[in-house]
Amino acid sequence: xxxxxxxxxxxxxxxxxxxxxxxxxxxxxxxxxxxxxxxxxxxxxxxxxxxxxxxxxxxxxxxxxxxxxxxxxxxxxxxxxxxxxxxxxxxxxxxxxxxxxxxxxxxxxxxxxxxxxxxxxxxxxxxxx
Numbered sequence: 001x002x003x004x005x006x007x008x009x010x011x012x013x014x015x016x017x018x019x020x021x022x023x024x025x026x027x028x029x030x031x032x033x034x035x036x037x038x039x040x041x042x043x044x045x046x047x048x049x050x051x052x053x054x055x056x057x058x059x060x061x062x063x064x065x066x067x068x069x070x071x072x073x074x075x076x077x078x079x080x081x082x083x084x085x086x087x088x089x090x091x092x093x094x095x096x097x098x099x100x101x102x103x104x105x106x107x108x109x110x111x112x113x114x115x116x117x118x119x120x121x122x123x124x125x126x127x128x129x
Contacts, residue, residue: 001026002051022084023051027091037097040107043119047074047091050083057081057089073115094119 002025094116
């Protein structure tokens with residue numbers, strides 16, 4: 001989902017009204033379970049991010065494949081990956097699995113990642129619903 005948010009400044013002194021609009025988008029991950037897994041859980045469930053205006057973040061990622069865009073994951077990104085609302089233009093999601101017996105495990109792409117490790121601990125403490 002994406003959209004535009006606008007604000008209109010109305011001046012009491014009779015000056016011209018000023019409208020400012022900025023684009024935004026909401027991203028939500030998806031994952032498909034495999035035979036040995038009861039279901040996949042993706043955390044966070046969704047995030048609002050800024051659009052990658054002029055593809056600056058995508059270009060930075062192409063030219064720096066071994067570096068992270070994150071200063072603080074899902075909060076602060078490098079300038080090239082920060083949009084017009086000062087939000088990141090990318091999102092980090094972590095996939096976890098519930099095995100048939102109810103045991104919760106990290107998937108391979110969410111292992112050895114400190115952000116996902118923290119989310120896994122938090123998720124593991126939640127009651128299963």
